[in-house]
Amino acid sequence: MTAISNLNIGSSTYDLDSLYNKLEAVENQSLTPITQQATTVKSQISAFGQLRSALESLQQATTKLSSVSSLNATSIVSHNTSFTAKSSSDASVGSYQIEVKQLAMAQSLLSDKISSNQQPLGTSGSQDRTMTISTGSGEPITFSLADSDTSLNGLVNAINRSGADVVATSIKSNDGEYYLSLSAKNTGANNTITLSVAGDDKLQALVGYDGSSSTTGMKQSQAGQDALLDVNGIAVQSASNTVTDAPYGVTLTLNSVSSTEERLEIANNTTDAVKNIKAWVTAYNNVQSVIASTTNFAGSSSLSTDTTSNGPLMGNGTVRDIQNQLRSVLNTTQAGALTIMAELGITQSTTKGADGSIGTLNVDEDKLTEALTSTPQAVYQFFLGDGKTTGFSTLTNQALTSILSDNYSTKGTLTAAVNALNDSYDKLEVRYDQQQSRIDATMARYKTQFTQLNKVLSQMNQTKDYLTSQFSNSDD
Incomplete structure (x- = not known):
């Protein structure tokens, strides 16, 4: 105050x-x-x-x-070439003989030659034109295609933005011709692609594929296949090149087919x-x-006044x-x-x-x-x-x-x-x-x-x- x-x-x-x-x-x-x-x-x-x-x-x-x-x-102490491995705490310490016989592959399709990547490939003015794509046991994806979507570039863009489990791209060959290439996003023999076009027979004839007829527009360029390997003499099959629990607690990433058996060693x-x-x-x-x-x-042993x-x-x-x-x-x-x-x-x-x-x-x-x-x-x-x-x-x-x-x-x-x-x-x-x-x-x-x-x-x-x-x- x-x-x-x-x-x-x-x-x-x-x-x-x-x-x-x-x-x-x-x-x-x-x-x-x-x-x-x-x-x-x-x-x-x-x-x-x-x-x-x-x-x-x-x-x-x-x-x-x-x-x-x-x-x-646990840790992997071996050095392997045809695969890499990662172990968890569930893995058992020991050694395993592993031979990679086949890598998993994704199915790929290829169209016939296409002269231009800009020119519409379907029937102009087709009403209610839709494309349906399915892969493996997944739900089919159906989407509409406008006239502008029927060119090679238009198809690539429409397919890639549809959400289907495929990747589309166009490939230009040395002779100047173009091709539509379609690959499944996931590997495996059962992960097959089917593609159909409704409301445009011309486009269906060019890009349709059902896997059962040789007269379809798209042809298979690479078959989907599972990975095959032997672990201590036991046959293992996997739709992916990432194999889990073979052996238990270990994740294998397959890189190439083995030239001979390789030893996987797990240590504490x-x-x-x-x-x-x-x-x-x-x-x-x-x-x-x-x-x-x-x-x-x-303070010291006696009480201190300085607190x-x-x-x-x-x-x-x-x-x-x-x-x-x-x-x-x-x-x-x-x-x-x-x-x-x-x-x-x-x-x-x-x-x-x-x-x-x-x-x-x-x-x-x-x-x-x-x-x-x-x-x-x-x-x-x-x-x-x-x-x-x-x-x-x-x-x-x-x-x-x-x-x-x-x-x-x-x-x-x-x-x-x-x-x-x-x-x-x-x-x-x-x-x-x-x-x-x-x-x-x-x-x-x-x-x-x-x-x-x-x-x-x-x-x-x-x-x-x-x-x-x-x-x-x-x-x-």
């Missing part, structure tokens, strides 16, 4: 402006505790935000360890599993680092509860051949880290790789369990959900703590506004009183001057 101006009365010994400002400063001191509490609450909310971010990253890393594919990775790929487990450890250690920084005590450098969550019960929940999961013995993380090469540090964190994890990558290579099923069992009540990833995810949940009916540990702090901050704002209103009212009252005092002192000063003058005259 601005200090009142001109409260003094000339030569008065009373400095009313200074007195007013001192009274206002004293009144404003009552706002300081509220402001300090609000600052503390805000810093705590911010610190909990940092902790939430770290815990959410840990939950994301945990989710990755909750799927077989993140732990049971521990790289991705190690990467995902190490990412989880990094996320866990980051949680501990955030906890250390937000709960830091700046400004302390972490905003120092001594906070919610943080201790979160730490205890995470440690409980770490210390839970899992059922199976592997029961504790140390058997995977993951151990807990017993010394305080450089950032003040306690209980961070270390990874012996060689020991972890050995476990994934020699006993992969035991590793999967340790992390996955039954996916409901057992398994390290399952229990960790449940604990983190309990901490982070923001459901309307179920508030997690951290969410409840932040909500309570937000409520406290709102109440402090109300208290601040109420106290400020009280101060404003008090200072307004002081202003009125000081103004009245100023008038009284002014009147007294005038009386003093009058009496002084009268006494001086009476002496004369």
